[in-house]
Each structure stands twice: as structure tokens, then as C-alpha cells.
Amino acid sequence: MRIGLRLLLGYFLIVAVAAWFVLSIFLQEVKPGVRRATEGTLIDTATLLAEFARADMLANNAQNGQLAQAFSHLNTRPFQASISGIIKSKNEYRVYLTDARGIVLFDSSGKATGLDYSRWNDVWLTLHGKYGARSTPEDGSNPDSTVMYVAAPVRDGENIIGVLSVGKPNSAMAPVIHRSERRILWAGVALLGIALLIGLGVVLWINHSIGKLVRYADSVTEDDPLPLPNPSGSELRKLALALETMRLKLEGKSYIEQYVHALTHELKSPLAGIRGAAEILRVGPPPNIVEKFSGNILQQTTRMQQLIDNLLRQAKLESRVEITPQIVNLARLFSSLIDNREAIVRSKQVTLKVDESSLRDIAVEGDAALLEQAVGNLLDNALDFTPQGGEIVLGVEREDGQVVILVTDNGCGIPDFARSRVFERFYSLPRSNGQKSSGLGLAFVQEVARLHRGTIVIENCPEGGVQARLTLPEK
Numbered sequence: 395m396r397i398g399l400r401l402l403l404g405y406f407l408i409v410a411v412a413a414w415f416v417l418s419i420f421l422q423e424v425k426p427g428v429r430r431a432t433e434g435t436l437i438d439t440a441t442l443l444a445e446f447a448r449a450d451m452l453a454n455n456a457q458n459g460q461l462a463q464a465f466s467h468l469n470t471r472p473f474q475a476s477i478s479g480i481i482k483s484k485n486e487y488r489v490y491l492t493d494a495r496g497i498v499l500f501d502s503s504g505k506a507t508g509l510d511y512s513r514w515n516d517v518w519l520t521l522h523g524k525y526g527a528r529s530t531p532e533d534g535s536n537p538d539s540t541v542m543y544v545a546a547p548v549r550d551g552e553n554i555i556g557v558l559s560v561g562k563p564n565s566a567m568a569p570v571i572h573r574s575e576r577r578i579l580w581a582g583v584a585l586l587g588i589a590l591l592i593g594l595g596v597v598l599w600i601n602h603s604i605g606k607l608v609r610y611a612d613s614v615t616e617d618d619p620l621p622l623p624n625p626s627g628s629e630l631r632k633l634a635l636a637l638e639t640m641r642l643k644l645e646g647k648s649y650i651e652q653y654v655h656a657l658t659h660e661l662k663s664p665l666a667g668i669r670g671a672a673e674i675l676r677v678g679p680p681p682n683i684v685e686k687f688s689g690n691i692l693q694q695t696t697r698m699q700q701l702i703d704n705l706l707r708q709a710k711l712e713s714r715v716e717i718t719p720q721i722v723n724l725a726r727l728f729s730s731l732i733d734n735r736e737a738i739v740r741s742k743q744v745t746l747k748v749d750e751s752s753l754r755d756i757a758v759e760g761d762a763a764l765l766e767q768a769v770g771n772l773l774d775n776a777l778d779f780t781p782q783g784g785e786i787v788l789g790v791e792r793e794d795g796q797v798v799i800l801v802t803d804n805g806c807g808i809p810d811f812a813r814s815r816v817f818e819r820f821y822s823l824p825r826s827n828g829q830k831s832s833g834l835g836l837a838f839v840q841e842v843a844r845l846h847r848g849t850i851v852i853e854n855c856p857e858g859g860v861q862a863r864l865t866l867p868e869k
Contacts, residue, residue, distance in 0.1 A: 401597050409589040417582045424574045428567050433527065433544060439487070440546035440560040447491050447500075447558045448548050456491055456499035457507075465489065465502040488541065488561040492517055494554060511559075516545035520557045523547075529564070540564045607634055664694035719759040724799065727762070728753070728788050731770055735777065743782045746773075749789035749800075756790050758797050758866045760846045765866075768842035771835040772801040772862045779805035779823075779860070796848070797868045804859035808852065816852055839864065 443461060450459025468485055490501040496512020511517045520526035526545035533539040541561045548556035671687035671694075679687075728748050732739075739746045758765070769788075776786045780803045789800040808816060808823075815821045819837045836852070839862075843850040848866040855861050 401593075401600065405593040405596070406586075406590055409593070410586060413582050413585055413589075417578060420578045424578070425571050428571050428574070429542065429564065432562060432567055433542060436542065436544035436560050436562060437546070440544050440558055443489060443560065444546040444548045444558040447556065448550065451491070451493070451499070451548060451556050452550065459500075461489070461491065462500055486562055486566045490559055490561075491548070492557045492559075494521065494556060496521065496557070499556070514543075516543045516559045517557045520545040520547050520559075521554060523554070526557070526559075532563075538565055538568075607637060610634070611637055664698050667691075667694045718761070720762060721757050722760050722762045722765055723757050724790055724797070725753045725756075727766055727769065730766060731773055731788070734770070735773065738777055742777060742780070744777060744780050745783075745785040747785070747787055749787060752790045756792070756797060756868075758846075758868060760866060761842075764842045764845065768839045768864065769799060769801065771839050772864065775835060776801055776803040776805065776860070776862075779803065781805060792868070793865070795868060797866050799864040799866065801862040801864075802855065802859065803861075804855075804857075807854045807858060807860055813854075817850075 446461045446464070447456070447459075450456045450461055453459065456462070488501075488503050490503075490506055490511070491499045492511050493499055496510055496514075496517045498506045498509050498511055501507045512521070514530075515528040516526040518526065527543060529540050529542045531537060531540045541563050543559045543561040545557050545559040547554045548558055668691050671690045674687050675684060732746060732748070735746070773786070773788070780786055784804050786801070786803045789802070791798050791800065812821075812823055817836050817840045819834060836850075839850050843864060843866075846866050848864065850865070851863045853861060853863075
């Protein structure tokens with residue numbers, strides 16, 4: 395099972411258990427909560443009606459007093475009310491009044507007048523100065539037929555002369571309870587659905603971030619590895635840096651072997667030239683021969699020095715895991731490159747221009763010094779392979795939220811056999827003067843692109859020449 399699915403199932407299980415626990419408490423509290431609220435209302439009603447009943451009992455007119463007349467008129471006047479969608483069309487109270495012995499003097503239902511209710515809890519407890527209440531089924535075979543009664547004392551001064559009880563069927567509260575339960579259940583279902591969507595989003599984000607790290611790790615063994623990803627989470631960011639550090643350490647042995655082999659190969663030619671020149675100089679040749687071979691020694695020494703400097707710079711760059719990004723203005727970068735190469739451009743009689751229309755307010759995030767060296771290497775390559783009277787164009791374009799730096803020339807292009815090897819260390823094609831470079835320039839550009847989480851592509855143009863595309867994140 396994939397880790398993302400496991401995370402989703404674990405997260406959903408935790409949310410489901412928590413939701414079940416909370417919902418079960420809510421559902422268990424709905425019915426007693428409604429009944430407690432109803433009981434409070436019954437207490438207020440009983441206390442209020444007891445004051446009306448007091449006057450009727452003192453007047454010895456409980457059967458036809460104000461209380462009896464009020465209920466008589468109430469039952470002849472139907473009404474209809476909608477309480478949050480619940481229709482109420484009749485009075486559901488049952489009220490009865492007893493004397494000090496518990497004998498029923500008045501019953502709003504007309505069923506219990508004259509009966510002895512002194513043993514019912516509501517009457518018995520109230521007559522003894524306590525809070526009286528009971529819940530009794532009207533039909534012994536039907537547990538849902540219970541009626542809640544709450545009593546209040548009828549006093550004459552300090553004496554209890556009677557008890558007034560107000561009852562309400564618990565079934566009258568069932569619609570409110572059922573509606574509350576349904577709403578809680580629907581809220582629980584919605585909560586689980588929202589939790590599932592949130593969990594799915596988090597898992598997809600984690601899978602996407604981990605997938606980028608996996609693709610990066612898989613590409614390490616390829617000739618063109620992917621740039622180091624930049625996941626949004628701090629932990630995943632640390633994991634990405636750890637993978638990059640591990641890659642550098644694992645590649646160390648092979649990396650050193652490749653460099654030593656390549657360096658040995660590249661140094662053979664200048665060393666052979668120096669040795670040959672030295673052997674000729676030992677025999678005391680004429681001055682013109684001495685001058686010629688002395689120049690050869692200086693030339694090969696300079697070549698070896700440049701090779702070693704470039705190699706050290708390349709090794710230092712490849713050991714870096716990340717950079718400190720800053721805003722780099724491309725217009726200023728291009729201007730600096732052109733100023734530094736003005737003499738070379740004039741000597742080669744090449745036209746170097748900048749596509750000004752593409753540079754409007756475009757900047758990138760990166761290391762300014764590394765980017766200048768990388769674009770400078772691309773520009774130097776273009777100068778080396780562009781014939782006299784040719785043209786080189788520096789430009790910029792936006793592509794899918796990124797910035798692409800373009801270096802285009804109309805030179806001889808890249809031979810088919812060399813297209814797959816242009817980024818190899820020490821691989822170099824002969825220039826127009828027959829000389830070869832160190833072969834580290836484009837490898838340096840590739841490492842700069844990797845550090846900036848970008849890409850570098852060099853391809854032949856249909857109309858001739860070469861275009862280099864260095865893709866970088868926009869600021």
C-alpha cells in the first residue's frame with residue numbers, strides 16, 4: 395500500500411473516531427437536553443397558573459373558576475404555528491388541580507376530577523414542601539406515551555392548600571428531538587466529507603512533493619539529472635538537501651576517478667609539447683628556433699594553468715548544494731557582458747546585439763555572479779563559432795511562468811555526432827583557429843542551471859547557427 399494512501403486512511407480513521415465520539419455525545423444529550431428545557435418551561439407555567447388557581451380555591455369555585463374558563467375557551471379556539479418547520483396546531487398541556495388531601499378538583503382533560511392523586515410523586519412531594527415531578531406512561535404497553543408532570547404548590551400565606559400540576563406528553567417533543575438528531579448527523583457527515591477532502595488534498599501534496607524527490611533521485615544516475623526540487627514544506631526541503639548531499643557523497647569516488655582520468659588525458663598533449671620543446675632546446679638550436687619553442691612552452695603552460703583553474707572552479711561549483719537567491723536584473727547583466735567582450739567582438743568583426751523589446755522589467759532570482767559567468771560562457775562559445783561578419787543576439791522570453799535567456803548565433807552549428815556530448819566535461823569541438831577549449835564551459839553552465847533549479851538546452855536553429863536556452867525561475 396502506498397504511503398499516501400496509508401496516511402489518508404490513518405488520518406480519516408482518526409477523524410472518524412473523533413467524530414463518532416463527539417456525535418454520540420451530542421445525540422445522547424439531545425433528548426435529555428430538550429426534556430430539561432421543557433421541564434423548566436413547565437415549572438414556570440405551573441407556578442404562574444398556581445396563582446390563578448389560588449383565587450379559585452379560596453372562592454371555593456375550582457370547577458368553574460378563572461382557570462377552568464381559560465382552558466374551556468382555549469380548547470374552542472384552534473390555532474396553527476410553524477416553529478422552524480414544525481407545525482403546532484393544538485394546546486398539549488394537561489393541567490389538574492388538587493386540594494390539600496390530593497383529591498383532584500379540576501382536570502383540563504375532564505378525566506380525573508374527584509380522583510385521589512395524593513400518591514403520585516408530583517402531588518405527594520409538593521404537599522410535603524418538596525419539588526414534585528413525575529413522568530408516567532398513559533398506556534402501559536407503549537413506552538412512548540409518557541407524560542411529564544411538574545407541580546407547584548397553591549399557597550394561602552404559608553399554608554399549602556393545594557397542588558397545581560402541568561403535564562406535557564414527551565411525544566410532543568419528538569419532532570424537535572428528531573430534527574436536532576438529523577441535523578447533527580448531517581453535520582457529522584459533512585464534517586467527515588470535509589475532513590476527507592482536506593486529507594486527500596494533503597496526501598496529494600505530499601505525494602507530489604515526494605514524487606519530485608523520487609524523480610530527482612532517479613535522475614541522478616542519468617547523463618542529464620533534474621534540478622534539485624524545492625518542496626514547500628520545511629521538512630521536505632531538508633530531505634531534498636539531504637538527498638543532494640548524499641548524492642554528492644555517493645558520487646565522490648566516481649567523480650574523482652572521472653576527473654583524474656579526464657585531467658590526465660587533457661594534460662598529456664601540453665606536457666608532450668613541453669617535453670618535445672625542452673628536448674630540442676637542450677641541443678642548442680639557433681635563436682629563431684629557441685624563440686619558437688620557448689613560445690610553445692609558454693603557450694602550453696598557459697593552457698595547463700587555464701585548465702586547472704577551470705577544473706577547480708567546476709569542482710567548487712559542483713560541490714555546492716544551494717545558493718542564496720537575489721534579484722538579478724537581466725538588462726544590467728547583458729550590458730556587463732557586452733562591455734567585457736567589446737574588444738573581442740571588434741577583433742572578430744561580429745555583430746553583438748540585444749533584443750531590447752524582450753527585456754522590459756524582467757528579472758530573475760539567483761546568484762548574480764554565477765549567472766554572469768554562465769551566460770558569459772554561452773556568449774564566448776557563440777563568439778568562437780560565429781564566422782567573421784556574423785551576428786549574435788541576446789534575448790529573453792517568458793515561458794510557463796519562467797524566464798528563458800536566449801543566446802543565438804548564425805555560426806556553423808553543432809555536428810550531429812556532438813549533440814549528445816556538448817555538456818560532457820572536457821569535451822570540446824575545434825574552433826575556427828583550430829584550437830580547442832578546456833571543455834568545461836558548458837558543464838559549468840549546466841551546474842549553474844541545476845543550482846538555480848532551471849535547465850539549459852542547446853540546439854541548432856533551422857536557418858543555421860545555434861541557440862542556447864537557459865531557463866530560470868522568475869522573481
